[in-house]
Amino acid sequence: MKRFLLIFSGVLVLAIFSQAVAKDWSEIEMQAKGQTVYFNAWGGSQTINEYIQWAARQVQKKYNVRVIHVKVSDISDVVSRILVEKAADKKTNGSVDLMWINGENFKAMKENKLLYGPFSQKLPYYQLVDLENKKTLLYDFTTPVDNMESPWGMAQLVFSYDSKQVKKHPKNMLDLLAFARKNPGRFTYPSIPGFHGTTFIKQVLYELIHDPEVLNQTVVPCDFEKNTQPLWDFLDALHPFLWRKAKVFPTSASQMVSLLNDNEIFISFSFNPNSVSNAIKNGELPDTIRTYIHTKGTIGNAHFVGIPFNSSARQGAMVFANFLLSPEAQARKADPTIWGDPTVLDTQKLVGRDKVLFDAVPKGIATLTPKELGQGLPEPHVSWVQALEKKWLEIYSK
Amino acid sequence: MSGQAKGRIFPVVVISFFCVTILAGLFGTLLPSLNYLPVIGYTRISLSAWFDFFSYPGIQASFLVTVFSGITASVGVVSLAFLFITFSYGTALWKFFEKILSPVLSIPHAAFAVGFGFLIAPSGWFIRMVSPALTGFTIPPDWIILNDPAGVSLTIALVIKEFPFLIMVTMGALGQLDIKKTLLVGRALGYSKEQIWLKILIPRLYPHLRLSIFAVIAYSLSVVDMAIILGPSSPSSLSVLILKWFNDPDVSFKLLAAAGSLFLFVIVLLSILCVYFMERAVGVFLRPWITNGNRRCFLSPLKPIIFFMGCGTLFFTAVSSVILVIWSLTWQWRFPDFLPTTWTLTFWAKGLMSSFDPVMTTLFTGVASAFIGLLLAIGCLEHEVAAGKTKTRNYTGYLHYFLYLPLLVPQITFMAGIQFFLVIMKLDGYWISLMVSHLLFVLPYMFIALSATYLAFYERVTDQAMLLKRSYIIVLFRVKLPMLIKPILFSFAIGFSVSVAQYIPTMLVGAGRFSTITTEVVSIASGSDRRAIAVYALIQQFLPMVMYAFAIILPKILYYNRKGMQV
Numbered sequence: 008m009k010r011f012l013l014i015f016s017g018v019l020v021l022a023i024f025s026q027a028v029a030k031d032w033s034e035i036e037m038q039a040k041g042q043t044v045y046f047n048a049w050g051g052s053q054t055i056n057e058y059i060q061w062a063a064r065q066v067q068k069k070y071n072v073r074v075i076h077v078k079v080s081d082i083s084d085v086v087s088r089i090l091v092e093k094a095a096d097k098k099t100n101g102s103v104d105l106m107w108i109n110g111e112n113f114k115a116m117k118e119n120k121l122l123y124g125p126f127s128q129k130l131p132y133y134q135l136v137d138l139e140n141k142k143t144l145l146y147d148f149t150t151p152v153d154n155m156e157s158p159w160g161m162a163q164l165v166f167s168y169d170s171k172q173v174k175k176h177p178k179n180m181l182d183l184l185a186f187a188r189k190n191p192g193r194f195t196y197p198s199i200p201g202f203h204g205t206t207f208i209k210q211v212l213y214e215l216i217h218d219p220e221v222l223n224q225t226v227v228p229c230d231f232e233k234n235t236q237p238l239w240d241f242l243d244a245l246h247p248f249l250w251r252k253a254k255v256f257p258t259s260a261s262q263m264v265s266l267l268n269d270n271e272i273f274i275s276f277s278f279n280p281n282s283v284s285n286a287i288k289n290g291e292l293p294d295t296i297r298t299y300i301h302t303k304g305t306i307g308n309a310h311f312v313g314i315p316f317n318s319s320a321r322q323g324a325m326v327f328a329n330f331l332l333s334p335e336a337q338a339r340k341a342d343p344t345i346w347g348d349p350t351v352l353d354t355q356k357l358v359g360r361d362k363v364l365f366d367a368v369p370k371g372i373a374t375l376t377p378k379e380l381g382q383g384l385p386e387p388h389v390s391w392v393q394a395l396e397k398k399w400l401e402i403y404s405k
Numbered sequence: 406m407s408g409q410a411k412g413r414i415f416p417v418v419v420i421s422f423f424c425v426t427i428l429a430g431l432f433g434t435l436l437p438s439l440n441y442l443p444v445i446g447y448t449r450i451s452l453s454a455w456f457d458f459f460s461y462p463g464i465q466a467s468f469l470v471t472v473f474s475g476i477t478a479s480v481g482v483v484s485l486a487f488l489f490i491t492f493s494y495g496t497a498l499w500k501f502f503e504k505i506l507s508p509v510l511s512i513p514h515a516a517f518a519v520g521f522g523f524l525i526a527p528s529g530w531f532i533r534m535v536s537p538a539l540t541g542f543t544i545p546p547d548w549i550i551l552n553d554p555a556g557v558s559l560t561i562a563l564v565i566k567e568f569p570f571l572i573m574v575t576m577g578a579l580g581q582l583d584i585k586k587t588l589l590v591g592r593a594l595g596y597s598k599e600q601i602w603l604k605i606l607i608p609r610l611y612p613h614l615r616l617s618i619f620a621v622i623a624y625s626l627s628v629v630d631m632a633i634i635l636g637p638s639s640p641s642s643l644s645v646l647i648l649k650w651f652n653d654p655d656v657s658f659k660l661l662a663a664a665g666s667l668f669l670f671v672i673v674l675l676s677i678l679c680v681y682f683m684e685r686a687v688g689v690f691l692r693p694w695i696t697n698g699n700r701r702c703f704l705s706p707l708k709p710i711i712f713f714m715g716c717g718t719l720f721f722t723a724v725s726s727v728i729l730v731i732w733s734l735t736w737q738w739r740f741p742d743f744l745p746t747t748w749t750l751t752f753w754a755k756g757l758m759s760s761f762d763p764v765m766t767t768l769f770t771g772v773a774s775a776f777i778g779l780l781l782a783i784g785c786l787e788h789e790v791a792a793g794k795t796k797t798r799n800y801t802g803y804l805h806y807f808l809y810l811p812l813l814v815p816q817i818t819f820m821a822g823i824q825f826f827l828v829i830m831k832l833d834g835y836w837i838s839l840m841v842s843h844l845l846f847v848l849p850y851m852f853i854a855l856s857a858t859y860l861a862f863y864e865r866v867t868d869q870a871m872l873l874k875r876s877y878i879i880v881l882f883r884v885k886l887p888m889l890i891k892p893i894l895f896s897f898a899i900g901f902s903v904s905v906a907q908y909i910p911t912m913l914v915g916a917g918r919f920s921t922i923t924t925e926v927v928s929i930a931s932g933s934d935r936r937a938i939a940v941y942a943l944i945q946q947f948l949p950m951v952m953y954a955f956a957i958i959l960p961k962i963l964y965y966n967r968k969g970m971q972v
Contacts, residue, residue, distance in 0.1 A: 087652055091825060095825070269740045
């Protein structure tokens, strides 16, 4: 009897709560009607731009919210701009209503109180997000998310290689070094500081560090030298065999796709397990390219959308963020023929038509299965980023 | 008639506009460099940002690369320009240059840099042309050509891009010299054409070119978009580094960026001062050479080389456009194929559709800023003419001192400061602010392009017209301006292309509300798909070319029945 009462009251509370949430949400939807949302997001990929256009069209049709994709080449530009707006005390009508962020940028915005929130708990589709298995949705580069940004997609470091040129791909960093020695000039990583380059050296550090636990905590300056020595030794050994003998580094991970296509390099890497399949479909890469990860796993994280504190279309922004979380939008995003960005939703929680949507997502020709991808190593504490970048510049930037 | 000449409001407005914006911009950058940026909690003035700047890892290398590429490019392009005029003035090549210059100049820097990069990279077109036939390469060689650490490819690209600009300014200034007479007298005295140029005409030409040369120096030292695409990456040149700092998620880097951009400004000032003192020194040391009576020209053997280099700049510019066209139509193109294996129009279809809005913004902003620039420029020039006639104070004369200010101060240095003030005054994000920020750079170029020809107008015509019809305005619009329609339209086209090419002002002042085709090109260039980049770069190139074509064709149509206007 007691148990029944407990369950009953639990369900009642949940029902009342969800009604309250639903009532809140329908109010938000009402206010959102007719709003224009300036969505600032990286514009360097036509595939992603087209996906955003599709999402904007859906949201216009369904919710009467107009979304304008403001293409930026670096989201830090936008953080700078919002900072200036805060300095000038611009509390309403901010120039940005929603932005695509994660990691360092999120930390900067959260610490400087540039974000509106917490808000993601208000989004109905947020209930479907896989918070149990995808820890990185709660801690963005170890900064607690606290509902200040809404999840959008997942990322994991995957390596890509030309199967025509490379018969046996490396299984860990030491293998990679051996590969570079045998094939000088056919591997590289983007310049530091930079998201992709820094993640590569983080991955090296993960594999070579004596005690991986220290990476979860703030960096301790006196132990830093000792902890990172294997990393610098490795890079010292690797650099003479890199593309352009490490005198030139690609400026971005995207440039590495062209290099792989031209066969200037044989091995590259990216953050989207589906990007290679997508690139093959677009003719950006030949169909001999395949992906792999290292046997002990590779770093993974998530990317989000956030709402600046001074947006005057925040209801519209929330409606759009909610749509981006919908099974329809997430399934389409996960389709490697469209974009291929992994979903943040827990596909086990889905039922009926939503589940069918995800089952129908084709597997990319060069994509690893979720089982092969594994869980993804967590990002180190964000303080490691700056420390590693600074040291790398000191040693290698002359 | 005493007092002031008519229309002095024009130069006064323009001068105040330049001074206020640039001073505000510099001030808005000076404060953060001294650690004063309240929004991120820095309120105590200190020099720590400067210490951080000078101790940043790799800063010496960055400084050296900047100075090397900037000064070498400037010296190179100026020498090349002078030698080129010396050897080719009056020849068929010169006449060809006169015709071809406008379309070449209209190509925006970013588009050219992208195309040039596609050509010279180890996996680029030049190597593909000879592989594997002559080189045996089936995979691209691991050569350091593009983005080389010394900045050589950047330097070469700068020379190629700035050469037509200098030639254009020179062509404008040549009208002020009495070339035919000088050549006649010189030859009568037994000197060769080249000697006359080197000893007499170029020294006389130099003062007219001085400010343009300073502008070339400032640009070469502070260029951002070309440096990102072609310059060294680790460490990059100073301007690229500053931009990276300015955008770093760690907001304390903004102080560093402010200090760095002021330092860059100081480098530019010092370089200009160096050149100024060198002028004096050269004047003293070369005087004996000028008067030594030597009739042989020791530089004659250089003639074919100079011709080759001059044509080389045209060739590279043209081929850069060609490679962009090819990439825009590519589906699959692997190394070492000479041409794509599969062609497609998909990217053009996608590109034209998605670029419609930015193109409209670019058009409106460009036309508006060029039009207002034209009004102001003509106003100032008319004032100068009127002041000359009435022998009263010529305010436009003062304008010459301020005109080059926007071109000599690195854009990064003062645009951030301007943005700060605009946000405080709640003027950012409006199209008017965007257009006005473009005007700041459009005006100088338009004025330079127009003034020489405008002031050389035969004023007796207007005097006669005034006798027939006393209204000054009517005479202006029915007689003088129609007669000057070619230079006016040409200057309009130049102003329009300058507006099209603006990147930093649009990003900062537009507050992300406005995308122009240039911001699109730069944001797409951070991606990998050369095909999409090529389409956008070509659209960006196409817009100014349309204006130039318009500037050439419209007079022909309007005045088809007037023979004197057909020249």
